[in-house]
Amino acid sequence: MDVLPAPIDPVPDPWPLAGLTLRTPRLELRIEDDASLRELVEAVHGSGIHPSSEMPFRTPWTRADPRYLGRGMAQYYWGNRARASPEWWTLTFVVRAQGRVVGMQDVVGDRFGVRREVSTGSYLVRRAQGRGHGAEMRAAVLAFAFDHLGALVARSEYLAGNARSAAVSARLGYRDDGTATIVHDDERVTEYRVRLDREAFVRPGWELVVEGYTADLAEFLAAAPPVG
Numbered sequence: 340m341d342v343l344p345a346p347i348d349p350v351p352d353p354w355p356l357a358g359l360t361l362r363t364p365r366l367e368l369r370i371e372d373d374a375s376l377r378e379l380v381e382a383v384h385g386s387g388i389h390p391s392s393e394m395p396f397r398t399p400w401t402r403a404d405p406r407y408l409g410r411g412m413a414q415y416y417w418g419n420r421a422r423a424s425p426e427w428w429t430l431t432f433v434v435r436a437q438g439r440v441v442g443m444q445d446v447v448g449d450r451f452g453v454r455r456e457v458s459t460g461s462y463l464v465r466r467a468q469g470r471g472h473g474a475e476m477r478a479a480v481l482a483f484a485f486d487h488l489g490a491l492v493a494r495s496e497y498l499a500g501n502a503r504s505a506a507v508s509a510r511l512g513y514r515d516d517g518t519a520t521i522v523h524d525d526e527r528v529t530e531y532r533v534r535l536d537r538e539a540f541v542r543p544g545w546e547l548v549v550e551g552y553t554a555d556l557a558e559f560l561a562a563a564p565p566v567g
Contacts, residue, residue: 355558356370356423357372358551361550363476363479363545366436366475366479367436368432368444370432373413376413376416376433377409379433379443383401383412389401400415423559428448428560441466442467444459446483455490455492456491457490457492457494458493458494459477459480473503478511482547488563493535494532495532496533497530498521498528498530499528499529499531513534518531553565
């Protein structure tokens, strides 16, 4: 006779990312789900992210046929879900201000349990730009990474001409960490890389509120366990 494995009690959470939420004085950052992805797609369609004459992203995904842009966004985020493991993960936060979706902020860990480094990326829809939301949402994920996950270093990059991203990095304490020459829109473009050590983080004048950071999630991310 086949011997069945012993039951596990309690049953491990199959998707411990669900429910992870960060709150700042003005913003809510909540891990994406299918409903919030639909809201994000609608916000991008309704407001756009940048003028058509510009392309601030290394991959020009915003130039997709509008009929398929939302599908491509959803498939990209679904792909990150499917790939997630303790060896590589992306925390994709849908960002809301006053209850309305205004953008996306992510945090990526590659062999985080060993390297203790994260990288970040983000965007805001145009109607929400120029209000300091970009700095606030990146400060939120940096505080979470340093104070809860146990990160030692955070990295980011931006293309030449992306003054908004450069200003946010400078404001939060990043330092220059080299450049790379890439092909962007069939042109030679400089990509600037920046690095932030935990001790150099210029902390905002508010305390981050974290909900849903559980022991199961910490294990999934190969991160520090929750305190208390």
